[in-house]
Amino acid sequence: MQALPIFFNIAQRPCIVIGGGDVATRKVGMLRKAQGEVTVISPALGGELQTMLAAGEIQYLAASFSPEQLTGACLVIAATDDTAVNEAVSVAARRLNIPVNVVDAPALCTFTMGSIIDRSPVVIAVSSEGNAPVLARHIRSKIETMLPAAYGRIAAIAGEFRDQVKTRFSTTQLRRRFWEEVLNGPLVERVLSGQEQAARDLLDELLAKSEDAPSRGEVYLVGGGPGDPDLLTFRALRLMQQCDVCVYDKLVSKEVMELVRRDAELIYVGKSRDQHTLPQEEINALLARLALEGKRVLRLKGGDPFIFGRGGEEIETLMQHGVPFQVVPGITAANGVSSYAGIPLTHRDYAQACLFITGHLKDGTIDLDWQAMARPRQTVVIYMGLVGLAQICAQLVAHGVSPDMPAAVIQQGTTHKQRVVESTLENLARDVAAAGLKPPSLTIVGEVVKLRPRLHWFTPGA
Ligand SMILES: C[S@@+](CC[C@H](N)C(=O)[O-])C[C@H]1O[C@@H](n2cnc3c(N)ncnc32)[C@H](O)[C@@H]1O
Numbered sequence: 001m002q003a004l005p006i007f008f009n010i011a012q013r014p015c016i017v018i019g020g021g022d023v024a025t026r027k028v029g030m031l032r033k034a035q036g037e038v039t040v041i042s043p044a045l046g047g048e049l050q051t052m053l054a055a056g057e058i059q060y061l062a063a064s065f066s067p068e069q070l071t072g073a074c075l076v077i078a079a080t081d082d083t084a085v086n087e088a089v090s091v092a093a094r095r096l097n098i099p100v101n102v103v104d105a106p107a108l109c110t111f112t113m114g115s116i117i118d119r120s121p122v123v124i125a126v127s128s129e130g131n132a133p134v135l136a137r138h139i140r141s142k143i144e145t146m147l148p149a150a151y152g153r154i155a156a157i158a159g160e161f162r163d164q165v166k167t168r169f170s171t172t173q174l175r176r177r178f179w180e181e182v183l184n185g186p187l188v189e190r191v192l193s194g195q196e197q198a199a200r201d202l203l204d205e206l207l208a209k210s211e212d213a214p215s216r217g218e219v220y221l222v223g224g225g226p227g228d229p230d231l232l233t234f235r236a237l238r239l240m241q242q243c244d245v246c247v248y249d250k251l252v253s254k255e256v257m258e259l260v261r262r263d264a265e266l267i268y269v270g271k272s273r274d275q276h277t278l279p280q281e282e283i284n285a286l287l288a289r290l291a292l293e294g295k296r297v298l299r300l301k302g303g304d305p306f307i308f309g310r311g312g313e314e315i316e317t318l319m320q321h322g323v324p325f326q327v328v329p330g331i332t333a334a335n336g337v338s339s340y341a342g343i344p345l346t347h348r349d350y351a352q353a354c355l356f357i358t359g360h361l362k363d364g365t366i367d368l369d370w371q372a373m374a375r376p377r378q379t380v381v382i383y384m385g386l387v388g389l390a391q392i393c394a395q396l397v398a399h400g401v402s403p404d405m406p407a408a409v410i411q412q413g414t415t416h417k418q419r420v421v422e423s424t425l426e427n428l429a430r431d432v433a434a435a436g437l438k439p440p441s442l443t444i445v446g447e448v449v450k451l452r453p454r455l456h457w458f459t460p461g462a
Contacts, residue, residue: 001129002129003111003112003127003129005114005125005127007123007125008075008099008111009034010031010034010035010036010074010075011034011035011036012035012036012037013036013037013074013075014036014037014039014072014073014074015031015036015037015038015039015073015074015075015076015077016038016039016040016041016069016070016073016075016076016077017031017038017039017040017041017076017077017079018041018042018065018076018077018078018079018080018085018086018089019040019042019078019079019080019081020040020042020043020044020045020046020049021042021046021079021080021081022046023079023103024040024042024046024049024077024079024080025046025048025049027077027079027101027103028040028049028052028058030113030116031075031077032052032057032058033118036074036075037059038057038058038059039058039059039060039061039073040053040058040059040060040061041060041061041063041065041069042062042063042080043062043063043064044062045060045062064085065080065085065088065089067088067091067092067095067096070089070092070093070096070098071096073093073098074098074099075098075099075100075101075111076089076093076098076099076100076101077100077101077102077103078090078100078101078102078103078108079103083105086102086103086105086108087102087108089102090102090105090108090109093110094110099111101113106129106130112127112129112130113125114126114127114136115127115133115136115137115139115140116140117140117143117144117147118152119147119149119151119152119155120152121152121155121156121159122147122151122152122154122155124140124143124147126139126140126143148192150191150192150194153191153196154183154187154188154191154192157191157196157199157200157203158179158182160200161200161203161207164207165178165179165207168207168210168212169210169212170212173244173294173295174212174213177215178206178207178210180242181206182203182206185202185206186202187199187202187203190202215294216291216294216323216324217244217290217291217292217293217294217295217296217297217323218291218296218297218323218324218325218326219287219288219290219291219297219299219314219315219318219323219324219325219326220239220243220296220297220298220299220325220326220328221299221301221305221311221314221315221325221326221327221328222236222239222240222298222299222300222301222305222327222328222330223236223301223302223303223304223305223309223328223329223330223331223332224236224248224251224252224253224256224300224301224302224303224330225256225302225303225330225331225336225414226302226303226331226332226333226335226336226337226413226414226415227253227255227256227302227336227412227413227414227415228253228255228336228340228414228415229253229255229256229258229259231330231331231336231414232256232259232330233328233329233330235328236328236330237259239298239326239328240259240260240261240298240300241259241260241261242261242296243260243261243264243296243297243298244264244265244295244296244297245264245265245266245267245290245295245296245297245298246260246261246264246265246266246267246297246298246300247267247269247283247286247287247290247297247298247299247300248260248266248267248268248269248298248299248300248301249269249270249300249301249302250268250270250302251301251302251303251440252300252301252302253302253415255415256300257300260298260300264298267286269283269286280310280313283314284313284314284316284317284318285317287299287314287317287318287323288317288318288320288321288323291318291321291323291324291325292321292323299311299314301330302330302333302440303330303331303332303333303336304329304330304331304332305327305328305329305330306327306329307332307333307334307356307383308356308358308383308384311327315327332356333383333413333440333442334354334356334381334383334442336413336414337410337413337414337442338381338410338413338442338444339414340410340413340414340418340458341408341410341413341418341420341444341452341456341458342451342452342454342455342456342457342458343408343444343448343449343451343452343455344448344451344455345379345381345444345448346379346448347447347448347451349447350377350379350446350447350448350450350451351377351378351379351446351447351448352377352378353375353377353378353379354378354379354380354381355372355373355378355379355380355381356381356383357373357380357381357382357383357385358382358383358384358385359382359383359384359385359386359387359388359389359392359443360383360384360385360387360388366388366391366392366395368392368395370395370396370398370399371399373396373399373401374396374399374400374401377447378446379444379445379446379447379448380396380443380444380445380446381442381443381444381445382442382443382444382445383442384439385441385442385443386409386432386437386438386439386441386443389409389428389429389432389443390429392443393407393425393426393428393429396425396445397425397426401425401445402425403424403425403426404424404425404426405424405425405445405446405447406422406423406424406445406446406447406448406449406450407422407423407424407425407428407443407444407445407446407449408420408421408422408423408428408443408444408449408452409421409428409432409437409441409442409443409444410441410442410444411437411438411439411440411441412440412441413442414458415460416460416461417460417461418458418460419435419437419460420452420456421435421437422449422452422453425445428443
């Protein structure tokens with residue numbers, strides 16, 4: 001992000017527009033909509049601006065631009081077709097620390113306005129930071145079609161009740177919950193169907209019966225998938241947007257974290273191999289404690305919570321404390337990573353079964369069921385197997401798997417940093433070390449790996 005999106009209150013404050021043509025007229029219209037006191041400075045004035053002047057809506061200075069005209073302005077827009085004048089306006093405004101916009105010249109601007117969706121008092125502005133204005137307009141038109149015009153009315157009615165809600169509930173958390181329940185209920189439909197008084201009555205009713213006390217908290221145990229945020233489920237996203245606090249692991253990608261509600265409290269509980277920021281028992285207790293304080297706790301994990309995720313242990317503790325919870329499955333690394341690497345886990349010709357194995361036991365040893373892993377016509381997927389890779393490959397060969405068996409290690413699968421090393425059991429550890437792969441990485445062993453040259457489709461970073 002290179003520019004901070006802000007909504008700037010210009011009501012009854014002096015704004016200056018340099019230029020008197022069509023573009024200037026559009027900008028004046030926008031400033032007037034936001035109730036700015038607009039002065040237009042230009043040697044000549046177009047027809048529409050003259051009408052506004054006659055109606056007393058704007059002030060006008062019939063003059064060429066000079067820097068002292070900007071003194072006292074809260075905002076300046078240059079909308080002339082003279083590049084030299086536009087540049088002079090930009091320089092003068094910057095010198096006076098006045099925010100300046102020069103139409104179609106992002107390099108001369110200290111602010112831009114984006115594409116606006118106006119459902120006043122709800123206003124949405126879409127910016128591409130000058131990179132792709134057409135894309136910003138395209139996004140705007142998509143949002144326009146999603147937001148019925150009456151959305152502004154919902155905000156206006158909510159505004160009417162704001163003070164009452166503030167008096168009724170003692171904490172921001174309780175107020176926020178009240179509004180969330182209201183907006184997820186029938187109120188929205190009433191306003192959209194034009195029954196505004198019925199909506200007000202409903203709000204009165206809800207206010208009267210709501211308690212000014214924290215309701216019981218709950219825990220959402222959510223699988224955040226292997227990295228690509230597009231792989232989240234709808235439910236995961238909904239709960240991520242409504243939590244009060246998010247307790248998250250190392251494996252949850254930055255892009256997925258971006259989708260957690262902005263003002264939720266974030267608690268990192270780490271967990272990389274051998275380096276647990278918080279011991280598991282303390283994480284379990286933390287979740288229960290936060291929920292018992294009345295919070296909606298998002299326990300966000302990489303992949304799926306029930307696949308090598310210790311989700312089972314966490315909900316056991318919640319059950320002991322009587323804390324309500326729900327579990328939202330996520331795409332586990334084996335599924336996501338194999339798909340993005342172009343390696344089907346099963347295939348009619350090569351594998352009728354698939355094993356998910358952890359290459360790292362609680363006590364740090366590798367003690368696996370090698371016989372089961374060495375069976376033919378199956379795919380073996382090994383989580384957390386990078387450290388013991390050489391030992392795992394050697395054991396598989398020792399238990400009868402061909403040294404030529406295709407195998408691959410995929411680092412940070414599904415993300416733009418995905419790297420894949422394809423090899424054979426015999427050479428995999430050497431090739432992976434040479435490529436310098438790091439965790440999180442997943443190992444796939446089986447005939448299916450040889451399909452990758454034909455089936456891979458995902459180009460990281462593209
Ligand atoms: C503690 S396990 C958690 C697994 C997770 N619950 C799941 O369902 O994917 C962590 C291991 O998952 C694998 N893993 C998770 N995300 C991955 C990714 N994007 N690319 C490769 N491996 C990944 C790695 O083997 C990593 O060491």
